[in-house]
Amino acid sequence: MLGTGSAFAKTYLNTNALLYANQQTLLLDCGVTASQSLYRLGKPIEEIDAVLISHIHADHVGGMEELAFQMKFVYGRKPLLFIPEPLAKPLWESSLKGGLLQDECASLDDYFDVRLIQPGTRTELLPGLAVEPIQTAHIPGKNSYSYLINDTFFYSADLVFNPELLRGLVEERGCTTIFHDCQLKPPGVVHTTLEELMSLPASIQERIWLMHYDDTKPQFEGKTGVMRFVEQHERYRF
Ligand SMILES: O=c1ccn([C@@H]2O[C@@H]3COP(=O)(O)O[C@H]3[C@H]2O)c(=O)[nH]1
Ligand SMILES: [Zn+2]
Ligand SMILES: [Zn+2]
Numbered sequence: 723m724l725g726t727g728s729a730f731a732k733t734y735l736n737t738n739a740l741l742y743a744n745q746q747t748l749l750l751d752c753g754v755t756a757s758q759s760l761y762r763l764g765k766p767i768e769e770i771d772a773v774l775i776s777h778i779h780a781d782h783v784g785g786m787e788e789l790a791f792q793m794k795f796v797y798g799r800k801p802l803l804f805i806p807e808p809l810a811k812p813l814w815e816s817s818l819k820g821g822l823l824q825d826e827c828a829s830l831d832d833y834f835d836v837r838l839i840q841p842g843t844r845t846e847l848l849p850g851l852a853v854e855p856i857q858t859a860h861i862p863g864k865n866s867y868s869y870l871i872n873d874t875f876f877y878s879a880d881l882v883f884n885p886e887l888l889r890g891l892v893e894e895r896g897c898t899t900i901f902h903d904c905q906l907k908p909p910g911v912v913h914t915t916l917e918e919l920m921s922l923p924a925s926i927q928e929r930i931w932l933m934h935y936d937d938t939k940p941q942f943e944g945k946t947g948v949m950r951f952v953e954q955h956e957r958y959r960f
Contacts, residue, residue, distance in 0.1 A: 723737075723738075723739050723740075723933070723953065723954055723956055723957075724736070724738040724739060724740060724755075724756055724759040724760065724763070724954075724955075725738055725753070725755055725756075725759050725954050726933045726934070726935065726951070726953060726954045727781075727934070727935065727936070727954070728781075728905070728913075728934050728935060729780070731935070731936050731937050732937055734936075734937065734939070734954055735753075735755040735756075735759045735954060736751070736753030736754060736756065736759075736782070736784075736785075737751065737753075737781065737782075737903075737933050737934040738750065738751040738752060738753050738755075738756050738759070738782070738785075739751065739877070739901075740765070740770075741871070743848045743849065743850040743851035744849050744850050746771040746848045747765075747769055747770055747771050747772075748770075748771065748772040748774055748804075748847060748851060749772070749773045749774070749789075750774050750775075750776070750869070750877065751775055751776055751781075751782040751783070752773055752775065752782070752783060752785040752786050752789055753780060753781040753782050753785055754780050754781065755781075755785070756785035756789070757785050757788050757789070757792075759955075762955070763955060767789065767792050767797075768792075768796075768797045768799075770789070770793075770801055771802060771848065772802035772804060772848060773786075773789065773802070773803050773804070774803075774804045774805070774847065774853065775805060775809065775813070776866060776867050776868065776869070776879035776880070777809070777860060777866035777867065777879050777880065778809065778812055778813055778816065778817050778864070779880070783813065783817055786813075786818055787818060787821040787822060789801070790818070790822055790833035790834065791822070793833065794833055800834055800835045801834060802834070802835045802837060802847075803830065803834035803835065803836045803837065804837050804839050804845075804853075805837075805838060805839065806838075806839055806840070806855045806857075806867045807839070807840060807841075808841070808865045809865055809867070810830065810836065810838060812865075814829060814830045818830070839853070839855055840855070841856070841857045841867060842854065842855070842856070842857075843855075844870075844873075850872075851872065852871070852872055852873070853869045853870065853871050854869065854870040855867040855868075855869060856868045856870060856887070858878065858879055858882075858884060859881060859882045859884065860879060860881050860882065860912055860913075866879045866880065866881065868881060870891070870897065872960075873895070873896070873897075874896060874897055874898045874960070875897070875899045875900075875901075875960050876888075876891050876897050876899070876900045876901070876902075877901045878900070878901060878902045878903045878914075879903070880912065880913055880934065881903055882910065882911075882912060882913065882914060883910065883914040883915070883918040883919075884914075885918075885921075888900065888922065888926050892925065892926050892929060897929065898929060898960070899929055899931070899960050900926075900929050900930045900931065901931050901933050901952055902914065902919065902930050902931065902933065903934040904916055904919060904933065904934060904935050905934075905935075905936070906935055906936055906938055906939065906942050907936075907938070913934070916932070916942065916946060919949060920946070920947055920949075927948050928948045928949075930950075931949065931950050931951070931952045932946060932950070932951050932952060933951075933952040935951070939951065
């Protein structure tokens with residue numbers, strides 16, 4: 723995990739992750755703190771083979787400008803950018819264009835090898851790494867996608883509590899591990915609260931790991947039942 727913090731956390735970096743598949747590395751979300759986190763980990767930015775994003779908020783895409791510029795002008799290559807089709811235009815037009823537009827560079831394709839992926843469709847992104855984007859509610863009017871990874875690992879975007887989704891993933895689809903957005907104090911409004919997650923049956927809670935938390939997380943250690951916290955700069959194997 724490059725970071726496990728909420729958008730406004732100061733002691734935790736943005737909730738962004740590296741997924742390792744065979745010899746390749748995919749960056750899942752690239753927030754404003756992503757490059758600093760890579761630096762602290764000693765992982766050169768040039769070793770990122772591919773990027774996948776969940777939604778357009780700065781803690782999830784705010785590092786894309788630096789990534790694009792470094793890849794193009796420092797390393798001279800285009801990383802793969804896997805992106806749910808509905809996010810491609812807003813990512814360029816509403817987020818990146820202001821910084822990246824210049825005479826010879828006028829679209830996402832000038833910086834990335836763009837591969838559009840479809841919500842609800844399982845796609846192999848890299849050998850050994852398949853994802854299904856699942857559209858999940860976050861902010862009214864804003865598209866946001868959580869990911870079912872290799873059929874058994876659910877990695878949430880920022881999302882409002884959706885117990886039916888979690889029940890279906892566990893009981894019908896055999897999901898074994900859930901990394902879930904968690905706002906420690908109510909009201910959640912655009913996120914899922916700890917209280918909401920603690921209302922789930924034990925059979926679901928035991929698969930849940932909490933991320934995207936604020937700076938008060940130490941006060942909640944030991945108070946999350948069977949659910950565990952995902953820790954920054956830890957590597958998990960499933
Ligand atoms: O309608 C809104 C829009 C935004 N926000 C805050 O801004 C943050 C943006 O990043 P985030 O999605 O990780 O978390 C969001 C919230 O903390 C909010 O409370 N209500
Ligand atoms: Zn966020
Ligand atoms: Zn968000």
